[in-house]
Amino acid sequence: MSEPLLRLSKITKTFPGVRALHAVDLELYPGEVTALIGENGAGKSTLVKAMTGIYQPDDGEIFFAGRKVTMPTPHAAFQLGITAIHQETVLFDELTVAENIFLGHSPKGRFNLIDWPKMNANARLLLDDIGASHIAADIRLKDVSIANKHLVAVARALSVEADVVIMDEPTAALSHKEIEDLFSLVEKLKSDGKAILFISHKFDEIYRLADRYTVFRDGEMVGNGVLADTQQSQIVEMMVGRSVEQVFPSRAVEIGPPVLNVKGFSHPTEFADIEFDLHKGEVLGFYGLVGAGRSEVMQALFGMTPSTSGTITSNGQVISPKSPADAIKAGIVYLPEERGKQGVILDLPIFQNISLPSLSQTSRNGFLRMAQEFELARNYASRLDLRAASLSQHAGTLSGGNQQKVVIAKWLAIQPNIIILDEPTKGIDIGSKAAVHTFMGELVEQGLSVIMVSSEIPEILGMSDRVVVMREGRLAEVFDNDKSLTAEALIRCAAGIGEQAA
């Protein structure tokens, strides 16, 4: 066995309040593909940033070809020969393909000006090399299809003399044919002797391409080895680990009749044939990999995506929400994932935030009734134990947890039947998480029904009565959340791992 080309030893990276990486090791060998596996938030992207000079590790050492190195800037990583193809490609639409490839290190001619003929010729060579001879080097990037843009990003990554190539979920946005092309490219890089780090959620890709694997969980390295010696089930076990000690409130709520029935719900490009029903007093979990289409389905239910087909029945009546206002009228509310951007209006007073969707209740003939409005806001703020000096202060002055309460108060105030929570505890501290979970319990006790989209398995298992798993825009399976439902089963289902591997 050869020496590793790049070796990371005991890398630690801490952000305020979060330890993203804790003493992790990683080794990349020339001519081999190493797969980096882990759930969302396991620290994979942080590691990539530490390897490419975007983040500086707080502790630990990096060895390149046996020599200890530091990478104070992304440029330093570039010069060492470490290059990354990121999840979302960072390219410039208004520049040509060649300019995008050579931005920052374009060949210079006389007077230190850009040597265009040389740059275009070099770009041509690179594109041909990765099997993208159909892309012209001198057209603007905006005239290139999304899949081809990805190839341009690959060409850009290879335009430096790179020995280490990092691919962070490169197949996420590609179709099957394009994925095949990418695979043959990876094979070629491998035979050129490059050391490749391949990050993916999809087990079929990992088993097809990778020679080795490293598994991360909660910022720690929990296992590595040669893939040929390892069963899928062993890797899944490493990813999940023992169940995280997290207490979820127990609740004793009678599950009532269905309040929402969705049949054949489809969208031209985002999801198809979604069918589920939601019962009174139920928490229905929606699990899936990022990009499986869960949020898209919810936004469509909330009337934000008009071009959908299918039947939605709410309390026995067929509804077709064409706008959020329609959905709100039908008693459906949606708490979006990015609460800063879409939920709470930081520059408006708290009471105005709370009353915004209920203005028809607190007004008469279009005129506001301030007393009623304050009453409504005060009522829900106290029910949620919202801590604020005054309801007239701007919502932006509140802490994250209290902002979340403002959003919840605002939706409760319209007295909905169904409340959709999209990643309700993403990015908030443990204490606020527990408060949100308790609160969800209270919601269903009051006879509401909750749909909870979450990528956190403990949360899904701890809160849901049933779990809908989505994969690639389709419904994969619906599980009853009794004692027998395991994290492994959810991950298998979401990632599309066949049963035969067990």
Next chain:
Amino acid sequence: MKAITRNHEFWLAIVVMSMILATALRSPGFASPEKLAVIFNDSSMLIILALGQMVVILTRSIDLSMASNLALSGMIVALVNAAYPEIPVPALMLLATLCGLCLGAFNGALIWWIGIPSIVVTLGTLTIYRGSIFLIAGGKWVNADRFSEDFVQYTRIEFLGLPALSWYALAIVIGFFVLMTRTTLGRSIYAVGVNPNAALYAGINIGRTQFVAFCFSGALSGFCGYLWVSRYVIGSVEVAKGYELTIVAACVIGGISIAGGVGTVAGAVFGALFLGVMSNALPVIGVSPFWQMAISGAAIILAVIINASSQKKSRRLILRLDQDAS
């Protein structure tokens, strides 16, 4: 108290008053009630137009066609009055307002349905509306002798020492104050401007709100079309040419954020009064009108700097404060 001294409108009011007092030192009559009434009357149309522009800017848009809309609506009522002097003036006021409303709605519809940025739409209609004046009037002016007596008098009749023009402005200011602070529409306008995404999730139709805002700016422009023609007793292609930028200037000086969502009726009123007082004061103290342009330009930039620096102070409260009581 602290809230008041932080307030942009408060400081602007102080500045406007200081300008009046400083001018009065050089020219004692300047602060007399009669002269102040004249200044207010001079500023009335700008106040009305600034309120219309304010509503549009609050929704993250801009209406550059207001002055052209004003001139076109004004020309229409001028021609109607010249041809049919027997039509009562209130009907003509209504006609001017409706004309303006339609022109504003046209802007708004293009923005709502087709999704063209407002600056592009109104830059286009600015020229279209202005050009239409030439077409409907055949390039001719409507001169003073062709207007009926009532048409001219309806902006001039005095009541409690103020001309009718000033009373129209006052009524509209009160109306807009109620609109912006006491109605669901006003609330929606702020919500759309501050955070369109959150407004969308709260069930507010962003496009429709912007459409309504353009209807307001259009209707007020149309109404001012009558006021302008009546006050200056002339209808021509050149009426209020370039005035759209003065209107925007009044809004910006008044602390209405071009980024949307921030601004008040009081701000728009004092922004317009600032420009009105300045244009009255500078000739009195013997400053050339060219300085006037430079000063109003400086005032715009100063207003934006002051606003930007005051917004920086209100950062997020992350630290837990001990006085966490009510």
